[in-house]
Structures are given as C-alpha cells and as structure tokens.
Amino acid sequence: MVGTPLKETEMTRITPATPVAIIGAGPVGLAAAAHLAKRGLPFLVLEAGPEAGHSVRSWGHVQLFSPWRYSLDKAALRLLEPTGWQAPDPESYPTGRALVERYLTPLAAHPAIAPHLRLGRKVVAITREGVDKLSNAGREDAPFLLHIECADGAEELIRAGAVLDASGTYRTPNPLGAGGLPAIGERAAAVNTFYGIPDALGAHRERYAGKHVLVAGAGHSAFNALLDLAALADDVPGTAITWVVRRGSERMGQAYGGGANDALPARGELGQRIRGLVEHGVVQLVTGWRTDRVERTPEGLVVHAGARSLGPVDEIVVTTGLRPDLAPLAELRLGLDPAVEAPAALAPLIDPNIHSCGTVRPHGVDELSHPEPDFFIIGMKSYGRAPTFLLLTGYEQARSVTAALAGDWEAARRVELELPETGVCSGPVAAGEGVASSCCGPVETVVPAGNLISLTPVAPSLISLTPAAAASSCCAPAVQATCCEPEAKADCCGVAAEATGEAGELVALTSASGSSCGCQ
Numbered sequence: 001m002v003g004t005p006l007k008e009t010e011m012t013r014i015t016p017a018t019p020v021a022i023i024g025a026g027p028v029g030l031a032a033a034a035h036l037a038k039r040g041l042p043f044l045v046l047e048a049g050p051e052a053g054h055s056v057r058s059w060g061h062v063q064l065f066s067p068w069r070y071s072l073d074k075a076a077l078r079l080l081e082p083t084g085w086q087a088p089d090p091e092s093y094p095t096g097r098a099l100v101e102r103y104l105t106p107l108a109a110h111p112a113i114a115p116h117l118r119l120g121r122k123v124v125a126i127t128r129e130g131v132d133k134l135s136n137a138g139r140e141d142a143p144f145l146l147h148i149e150c151a152d153g154a155e156e157l158i159r160a161g162a163v164l165d166a167s168g169t170y171r172t173p174n175p176l177g178a179g180g181l182p183a184i185g186e187r188a189a190a191v192n193t194f195y196g197i198p199d200a201l202g203a204h205r206e207r208y209a210g211k212h213v214l215v216a217g218a219g220h221s222a223f224n225a226l227l228d229l230a231a232l233a234d235d236v237p238g239t240a241i242t243w244v245v246r247r248g249s250e251r252m253g254q255a256y257g258g259g260a261n262d263a264l265p266a267r268g269e270l271g272q273r274i275r276g277l278v279e280h281g282v283v284q285l286v287t288g289w290r291t292d293r294v295e296r297t298p299e300g301l302v303v304h305a306g307a308r309s310l311g312p313v314d315e316i317v318v319t320t321g322l323r324p325d326l327a328p329l330a331e332l333r334l335g336l337d338p339a340v341e342a343p344a345a346l347a348p349l350i351d352p353n354i355h356s357c358g359t360v361r362p363h364g365v366d367e368l369s370h371p372e373p374d375f376f377i378i379g380m381k382s383y384g385r386a387p388t389f390l391l392l393t394g395y396e397q398a399r400s401v402t403a404a405l406a407g408d409w410e411a412a413r414r415v416e417l418e419l420p421e422t423g424v425c426s427g428p429v430a431a432g433e434g435v436a437s438s439c440c441g442p443v444e445t446v447v448p449a450g451n452l453i454s455l456t457p458v459a460p461s462l463i464s465l466t467p468a469a470a471a472s473s474c475c476a477p478a479v480q481a482t483c484c485e486p487e488a489k490a491d492c493c494g495v496a497a498e499a500t501g502e503a504g505e506l507v508a509l510t511s512a513s514g515s516s517c518g519c520q
C-alpha cells in the first residue's frame with residue numbers, strides 16, 4: 001500500500017461542519033453521495049456545471065457501449081427504486097443524454113442528495129487549512145480547505161473532513177501533437193478543431209457536411225466520431241474522412257478491439273464497424289502518423305508529421321485521449337504514478353504500456369490511497385491518462401472508499417466487482433521482462449482470505465475463483481481470462497491453468513466465443 005488512507009482505529013474528522021467534499025456530480029461522484037447518504041455521513045457535492053452529469057451531457061449524443069445494467073450504481077438504485085422511478089430496460093443501451101435524464105437527474109434530485117448538491121461551484125484548489133504542502137506539523141488534524149469559483153464570479157472557501165475528487169477528465173483532452181504538447185500551429189487552428197466527439201449528425205451537422213475532416217486518435221471516442229462522420233458522408237456528398245493513428249499498420253488489428261470476444265458486444269462491434277469503413281474506403285486510414293505541425297493555407301489546414309503532410313482539410317477532430325487536471329491538487333501530497341498519473345498502486349493494473357486488456361482486477365481503498373490522508377481520486381480521473389475506465393469500476397471505488405470513510409473496513413476491503421471482459425490484450429510481452437511486465441501485470445494478492453471474486457460478463461462465461469487461486473495465479477484469472485497472447489499465457493498463467501485443469505473448482509470457465517486465449 002502506497003498511501004496512508006485513514007487510521008483504522010481513529011474516528012475520522014467528518015462532521016456536519018467538515019463534511020466529505022465530493023468534487024463533481026458525474027455518475028461516480030453521485031454514486032459516492034448515494035453511498036455516504038446510506039451510511040449517514042455528512043457530505044457536500046460540488047459541481048462546476050449547471051446540472052448533474054454536466055460532462056456526460058457534453059457527449060449526450062453518443063450511445064454507451066455498456067447496457068443500462070452496467071451503468072447504474074447499486075446504492076443509487078436503493079435510493080431511486082422506492083420513489084417510483086422508472087427503471088430503464090437493463091439490456092438496452094443509453095446515450096449519454098439518457099444517462100443524464102433518466103438516471104443522474106433523478107438521482108441528484110433525490111431528497112437524500114439534493115440538499116447537499118451545489119451546482120455552479122468549480123473547485124480550483126485544495127489545501128489543508130493553514131498547512132501548506134511542505135509542512136508536517138498539524139497536517140493530519142487540519143481540515144481540508146477547498147477554494148471554489150462560483151458561476152456568478154464569486155469565490156468561496158469550504159472546509160471538509162475528507163475529499164473525494166470525482167471530477168473526471170473530460171474537460172482536459174490531450175492535444176493533437178503526438179508528443180503530448182500542442183503541435184505547432186494547433187492553437188491557431190482552434191476554430192477548426194474539435195476536441196472530443198462532435199455531434200456530426202445533429203448539432204454539428206452543418207460544420208462537417210461536405211467537408212474534409214481529419215480525425216486523430218485510435219480509441220472508442222475516435223470510433224464514435226468516425227461512425228457519425230461516415231453516416232454523414234453517406235448522406236452528404238463531398239464529405240471526406242481521413243483518420244490518422246500513431247500505431248503502425250501491423251498493430252491495427254488490435255486497435256479494432258476484441259470484436260466477438262468482447263463481453264460488451266456493443267464495444268466489440270464498434271471496432272469491427274470501423275474496420276469495415278476502412279476496408280471499403282469510406283475512411284482513409286493513415287498509420288504511423290505523429291502530428292507535429294498544423295499549417296493554415298488558403299486551401300485549408302495542412303497537417304504535418306515530420307516530412308509527411310496531409311490535407312488540405314477543413315476540420316480536425318482530436319480524440320487522442322484525456323488527462324487529469326492536477327493543478328487544483330498541487331498543495332496535496334499525492335502518490336501518483338509518474339507516467340499514468342493514476343494512484344501508484346492502481347497504475348500497474350491499467351498502464352497501457354503493460355497491457356490494455358480493459359478489464360482490471362478488483363481494487364478499492366488501498367489502491368486509491370495517497371500519502372495525504374482522507375483524500376481520494378475516484379472515477380474516471382483515478383485512471384489518470386489510462387483509457388479503459390468503466391462506470392462499474394468507479395462505482396466499486398465509490399463503495400469501497402466511502403465504506404472506509406465510515407470506518408467499515410470489512411466492507412471497504414471486500415470485493416464486490418463485476419466487470420465485463422474486453423476480449424483483447426494489446427500489451428507487448430518482451431522477452432526477459434517476466435511476469436511483472438506481461439499483459440497480466442504483477443503478482444499481488446489484494447483479496448482478503450475468505451472472499452470470493454466473481455465475474456459475470458454479458459457473454460455466457462462465468463469465472464469464479466477463490467483467494468487461493470488468486471494467490472497462486474500470476475494472472476488474476478477473474479479479470480484477465482481472455483487477454484493474454486498464447487506465449488504470455490504459457491509464461492504467465494501456467495500455474496492457474498494447471499490448477500484449473502486438475503481441480504476444476506478453482507477456475508471454472510465456459511466461453512461462448514470459444515477463445516483459447518487466457519488463463520483457462
């Protein structure tokens with residue numbers, strides 16, 4: 001454990017005058033509020049936008065790849081169900097807009113949450129009252145002090161006994177420049193550049209109809225942008241799409257995702273539809289591309305990568321990932337991985353340099369702790385720059401951390417995670433790197449004895465394993481069952497595979513996909 005979360009034997013400093021401050025009324029911040037309400041702990045939710053789910057609203061036109069049943073928090077459901085709330089069909093897929101209107105808005109309006117929700121309150125800085133980052137004296141006894149900018153321009157200071165930063169990463173996208181800095185000329189091209197997924201079939205239709213659009217990035221956001229633009233191109237002649245990705249053509253197979261092996265069929269399907277658009281020439285794919293300069297010419301924008309250039313294009317869509325805004329946290333003692341910018345103990349589980357399986361083994365308060373006691377980053381922001389966050393992961397984080405704040409350490413360390421598998425692993429397994437750098441990650445037992453991890457994906461594959469299996473398997477089979485390449489499997493999962501074959505009860509798996517990859 002890297003941080004020092006809360007002292008198990010001490011009362012926390014959470015009181016009505018110093019409540020738990022939750023930053024962000026997104027799905028995970030509101031889930032944390034529901035858990036705290038259930039436990040009777042005082043809390044305050046501070047939301048920068050004018051409504052709960054403000055960031056989700058920004059991509060409201062996008063359909064989630066998770067069905068409703070993977071998009072709702074259990075504590076939130078316990079609040080909503082007795083109110084006459086109409087539960088959505090669990091097997092259907094919400095758009096971002098539906099997630100806000102059918103779930104987050106009613107949740108935010110619930111009497112257990114609404115009185116404690118402050119809209120139009122942007123947290124711009126956090127410190128310990130009267131104690132700067134350098135000082136030890138009195139640090140743990142000092143309440144947090146949050147500096148707030150209000151929508152009307154006023155400023156406020158709010159005291160808190162603990163802080164949960166659930167502010168997401170949506171407002172801080174990566175730039176077009178491949179080195180992590182804006183490309184030369186990128187800022188000057190801002191008026192023709194969209195960061196995120198434009199609503200090309202709706203609100204932004206006029207902007208893109210009949211235009212040549214360059215899309216940069218290779219994740220699910222890029223896929224969504226490309227699909228909408230392709231539908232527009234089908235409708236409006238003259239609409240052209242160029243798609244640039246950093247990876248080489250030899251690694252494009254992995255970029256398209258797990259396909260039929262993905263336990264979230266809608267997620268698997270996204271990549272396959274993009275593959276089809278590329279193969280049919282609707283989307284012009286350019287691989288091995290690292291943008292370093294954008295030049296405005298009379299004909300349009302010309303985009304450069306070293307000696308290569310593309311264009312002119314009319315518009316650029318940047319979907320190169322998101323990063324956490326760490327500026328408000330500068331006075332806090334954080335334990336972040338230097339590359340991933342996730343809590344140090346969580347980072348190896350999600351680092352795309354190690355693996356990108358998209359499914360992460362159970363984690364909670366211990367992995368989310370920082371050297372700063374009583375401070376936690378949860379939700380999308382907890383993943384730092386890693387791309388594979390799922391709502392279910394965030395809901396489990398909220399449950400575990402709020403249980404710890406309430407002093408219920410048994411619940412905090414109990415694993416209640418259900419995660420669908422991605423069916424893909426694009427991590428390299430370099431010779432000699434050993435298990436710790438394989439796609440399956442380092443060996444570490446985080447499950448206390450007596451607990452059962454169970455995973456119930458959408459696909460009819462059930463994996464359950466006992467702590468004994470978790471401890472004896474380098475591969476955490478509950479979450480990595482389909483991610484390893486065969487060679488990695490042999491290196492990494494031999495023990496678990498053998499144990500399964502002989503004992504059967506340690507890992508029981510039936511895969512509808514028939515995939516032979518993984519720790520089966």
Ligand SMILES: Cc1cc2nc3c(=O)[nH]c(=O)nc-3n(C[C@H](O)[C@H](O)[C@H](O)COP(=O)(O)OP(=O)(O)OC[C@H]3O[C@@H](n4cnc5c(N)ncnc54)[C@H](O)[C@@H]3O)c2cc1C
Nearest residue numbers: 024026027028048054064065066123167168379380390391
């Ligand atoms: C296009 C897209 C599609 C996705 N699809 C799925 C999917 O199908 N399934 C899935 O499981 N996950 C999906 N995700 C990933 C993830 O689950 C979502 O991004 C989810 O919204 C993350 O929830 P969150 O509460 O952590 O953060 P957010 O939803 O980003 O909420 C953060 C909130 O904090 C507020 N805020 C930000 N800064 C401050 C501040 N300084 N002070 C106060 N408030 C602040 C914001 O206004 C926002 O309301 C998707 C993500 C994107 C972008």
